[in-house]
Amino acid sequence: MDYPGYLRLRELLSLQALESEKQGKVAHDEMLFIVIHQTYELWFKQILYELDLIQSIFAGSNVDDADLGRAVHAAERIVKIEQLLVGQVDILETMTPMDFLEFRNLLIPSSGFQSEQFRLLEVRLGLKREARLPFNDQSFDASLSADARKHIAAAEAGPSLRDQIDAWLARTPFLDKGGFRFREAFENALDAMLAHDMGQIAGHPHLSQTEKDVQIASLEKSRAMFDGLLDDARYAELRAQGAWTFSRKALQAALFLFLYRDEPAAHGGFRMIKALMDIDETLAIWRLRHALMVSRMLGRKVGTGGSSGYDYLRATADKHRAYNDLFAIATFLIPRSALPPLPEEVRKSMRYRYEG
Ligand code: HEM
Numbered sequence: 255m256d257y258p259g260y261l262r263l264r265e266l267l268s269l270q271a272l273e274s275e276k277q278g279k280v281a282h283d284e285m286l287f288i289v290i291h292q293t294y295e296l297w298f299k300q301i302l303y304e305l306d307l308i309q310s311i312f313a314g315s316n317v318d319d320a321d322l323g324r325a326v327h328a329a330e331r332i333v334k335i336e337q338l339l340v341g342q343v344d345i346l347e348t349m350t351p352m353d354f355l356e357f358r359n360l361l362i363p364s365s366g367f368q369s370e371q372f373r374l375l376e377v378r379l380g381l382k383r384e385a386r387l388p389f390n391d392q393s394f395d396a397s398l399s400a401d402a403r404k405h406i407a408a409a410e411a412g413p414s415l416r417d418q419i420d421a422w423l424a425r426t427p428f429l430d431k432g433g434f435r436f437r438e439a440f441e442n443a444l445d446a447m448l449a450h451d452m453g454q455i456a457g458h459p460h461l462s463q464t465e466k467d468v469q470i471a472s473l474e475k476s477r478a479m480f481d482g483l484l485d486d487a488r489y490a491e492l493r494a495q496g497a498w499t500f501s502r503k504a505l506q507a508a509l510f511l512f513l514y515r516d517e518p519a520a521h522g523g524f525r526m527i528k529a530l531m532d533i534d535e536t537l538a539i540w541r542l543r544h545a546l547m548v549s550r551m552l553g554r555k556v557g558t559g560g561s562s563g564y565d566y567l568r569a570t571a572d573k574h575r576a577y578n579d580l581f582a583i584a585t586f587l588i589p590r591s592a593l594p595p596l597p598e599e600v601r602k603s604m605r606y607r608y609e610g
C-alpha cells in the first residue's frame with residue numbers, strides 16, 4: 255500500500271489526452287478544459303454515491319431518527335460539493351473565448367448533453383421527463399449512448415428522491431393527534447391574524463380610503479392563496495394545472511415542520527427539507543453560472559450538442575427544478591407570534607424524554 259498505488263495515480267494522470275496535441279498543435283488551455291470536466295465527473299460520482307445512501311434511507315416505510323441524521327448529513331455534503339462545482343466555473347473562465355477557439359472545433363459533436371452522470375443526478379433528484387424544456391424536438395437522453403439510456407430508464411423507473419420525500423412527508427405524525435387537527439388550528443390562527451390585520455388597516459389614522467382598499471385587497475388575495483394549500487378542492491385544481499407536484503398531505507406536513515421546527519421531533523425533518531432546498535438552489539446557481547460562462551465563450555453560437563446554447567441553458571436554471579414546491583411553502587408562513595400553540599399532549603410527544 256502506498257499513495258500512488260492506492261489512488262491509482264499512474265492511470266488517473268494518464269487520462270488527459272489533448273485532442274489538439276494529437277492534431278500536432280497543442281492548444282495550451284485544452285489541458286484545463288479536460289481537467290475541469292474530469293473533476294466535475296468525479297464530483298458527480300460522489301454526489302450519486304451520497305444519493306445512494308440517502309435514497310436507501312428513504313426507501314422503506316419507516317425512517318429511523320438516527321438514519322434521518324445520516325441522510326441530512328449526506329445531503330449537506332452534496333450542497334458543499336455543488337458549491338465547489340459552482341466555484342470551478344471561475345477557474346474555467348480564466349480561459350478566454352479566443353483560447354477556446356484554438357480547440358473547440360476538434361470537440362464537435364461531443365457536448366455536455368452526453369454526460370450520463372449529470373442526467374442521472376437530475377433524474378434521481380426528481381426532475382421528470384415531462385417537466386423538461388424541449389430542445390430540437392429531441393428527448394433529453396437522445397445524445398446518450400444506448401447503455402447510458404438504459405441506466406437513465408432504470409433510474410426513471412424507480413422512485414426518485416423527490417417521490418420518496420413526498421411519501422415520507424405524507425407519513426409525518428403529529429398533524430392529527432388526539433384532539434389536535436393541524437389544518438383546522440392553522441386556519442383559525444390565520445383567520446384571526448388576517449382579521450386583526452384588516453382591523454388595523456381599517457382603523458389606520460394616516461391611510462386614505464384608496465390606500466386602505468389596496469391593503470385590504472392584498473390581504474384578501476393572501477387568504478385566497480392559503481386556500482391553494484389548505485382547501486382540498488382548490489389544491490386538486492392547482493395540482494392538475496401543475497402548480498403543485500407534491501401531494502397535499504406532504505406539503506401540509508412540510509408547512510407543519512417549517513412552523514414548528516423548534517420542537518425536537520420536527521427539527522430533523524426541517525433540516526432535511528432545508529438541505530433539499532439548498533441542493534436544488536445550488537444546482538440552479540450552477541446552471542446559471544454555466545449558462546453565463548457559455549454566453550461569454552460562445553456569444554450566440556449554437557452549442558456543439560446543437561442547442562440554442564445560452565437561451566436554453568439559462569431557461570433550465572428556472573425550469574429544471576425538482577423542489578419548487580418546498581420553496582412555495584414560504585408563501586404560507588405566519589409569524590411565530592401568530593402560531594397556534596400545540597396542545598400539551600402533542601408538544602410532549604415532540605420533546606426529548608430521558609427515562610434513566
Ligand atoms: C468552455 C466551456 C463550456 C462551454 C462553451 C459549454 C457549452 C455548453 C452548451 C452550448 C451546452 C448546451 C448543449 C449543446 O448544445 O452542446 C452545454 C450543456 C451542458 N454542459 Fe457545458 N459547456 C462548457 C463547460 C462545461 C463544464 C465544465 C461542464 C461540467 C460538467 C459542463 C456540463 C454541461 C452539461 C451537464 C450540460 C447539459 C445541461 C442541460 O441540458 O441542462 N459544461 N454546455
